[in-house]
Amino acid sequence: MLDDRKTRILFGSGSVLVALALTTAIVAATGNNPLQAYANIIQGATGSPNVAANVLVSWVPLALATAGLLFTFTGGLWNIGIEGQITLGAIFCTWALRSLQNTALSPGAIIAVAVAAGMLGGMLWALLAGALKTFGGVNEIFGGLGLNFVATALNLWLIFGPWKRPGVASMSGTLPFEPELWMPTISVQSRLAPVPLVLAALALVTAFILLRGSHFGLRLKAVGKNPRAAYLLGIPTWQHMLLSFALCGAFAGLAGAVQVSAVYHRLIPSISSGYGYTGLMVAMLVNYSPVFAGPVALFFAALGVGSIQLPIVLKLDSSLAGVIQGFLVLFVLMGNGLRLKLLRRKRGTL
Template sequence: MMRLELVKRPQRSALFSALSPFIAFALTIIAGAILFALLGVNPLTAFRIYFIEPISQVWQLHELAIKAAPLILIAVGLSVCYKANIWNIGAEGQFIFGAIFGSAIPVLFPQFEGPLVLPLMLLLGMVGGAAYAAIPAFLKTRFNTNEILTSLMLVYVAQLFLDWLVRGPWRDPQGHGFPQTIQFGDSAVLPELMPDAGRANWGFVFALVAAVLIWILMGRMLKGFEVRVLGSSPRAGRFAGFGLSRMVFFAFLLSGALAGLAGISEVSGAIGQLQPVISPGYGFTAIIVAFLGRLNPLGIIAAGLVLALTYLGGEAVQSALGISDKVARVFQGMLLFFVLGCDTLIHYRIRLIGLALTKQEGAAKLDAAPKLKEAR
């Protein structure tokens, strides 16, 4: 019988720190091949349809950018939270509230047009996301309530609230009873970057800018240092005079604002109106993006593109092979599992040992014991 044993490395391994996302991706591919084989599909065919065909034309790259934008925006915010050891897992709800707040302008004041509309919408979106994230932050700092559970519960509430809005007060009166708001006017639609080539909009630029800004914040500024210290050692942080409560608010408001920006960008860019469902789980997938990117904003850009591809690939295998597009969620889940597992290699060496010591080992141990005593 074999047993796993972890041996702590003297210092974290830089090699595995860089390699772990790639090993994880390779393991996911292997597991995916087994999965496709079980489903009775040739894995090579499946992989071609899943990973290569969805990005073989320029317009498809634009679709990739559309999917990647919200993932990156949300994930860079979450990375700050997770670095600080604060567990915001309700980004999906903050995304929805950002979308609702920002949409208030085109839905309630459709006559209001001009260059001011979009900036105001984006700003309101960030306010909405941040405000919704402030609830778990307040409950945690004021009442010591677990932020994991509260932020998650608020996701369900946000989804139901959006559902009520688009079926009730905000429903398009000329929409033949469909649960949706009016189409946003021209000045409320996020412009496309290169309308001749594809649909990608400014949301992707926001994502890249946000990632770079957070990268500077985390690597070059005192606030980033504060985040890291409080995350790895709250006690040391307290001695340094960093306030934990302030940090909870900072992390939640920042990640909420970015999730809100992602929400309003998605609605005003890719969708063009509010519907009962506006996200295929971006807020949850972004958690995977954050970890796959090793909580590093630049790594998150790459990870966001990879996870965006899993969405496109899921749609592709569904239409080409008749496999449920849930396969995308399975790929995403497996990826996160493997990433977390591989991260162990950064801090530990893994040894496989037999339960019973071999004769030699046993003898060596006996030999060593008295010597140790003498040494003392």
């Protein structure tokens, strides 16, 4: 299968080059110097310890979401509802923090409980999508999409209703928590908290171990690839699907909890920040491999952070990062499809 690996690398790198070439063309078409734009992104992501820390801050929720999605993808499920699961994680975390902030519990214990609550929230929201699929016959894509809207509405209602700031409600979210309820960062100025970083890394390791080396992972794979055969082989199918939803939801909820307790220190309207959708892209880009999910998520995070100052330095919108990410996923998937097609043609099978 050396041949197979060779073509894989060839098509993979070719797809990346095409994506970059197209992005370059688009930047050039807007009258900007593409090289300058790229230099700017690299500078923006690695130029100072501060921005590098920001890349890691952004990597944490992305890595968590991707790690979770590896489970649902393995189970043959499209967990589009992950955005809502992140939001619910944030809501549950906020709720726990609000409820416990004036109690005698130590700040550390409160944060721990709040993070656990966030995981629970995400898990419940994911199980809801799973239950809709298993018992209600609602495809998880549509169920998840619907639940995303509900989660957003719930979030806004809380921010503008029961949890609004004293005085006037604001798009900037709920009133920030007291600093002792913030997850500790590496230094006073930095936003980088070591605990979430470790948790995200652990999530990826967990995904790797469970999916590559455990009987649960193998059974989940069988369910994902052929539920009918899996059932006849004695594997409880819907239970495995629900379990993969629960795991994904827990990781997504953890991401939401981290955004509340370590990044924003409050609940804001767009708390999930699209990390769920980006996580879907990362998972697809790495072909659902737990090994490459971490590094590629880091690259995506760097693109996102690096492009923030594009509008300031050059007259380019920061959505350029999204353009590059989108093109990458699109062309890598396309390249892979093309590769398989050519391979089949070469073997003479249609």
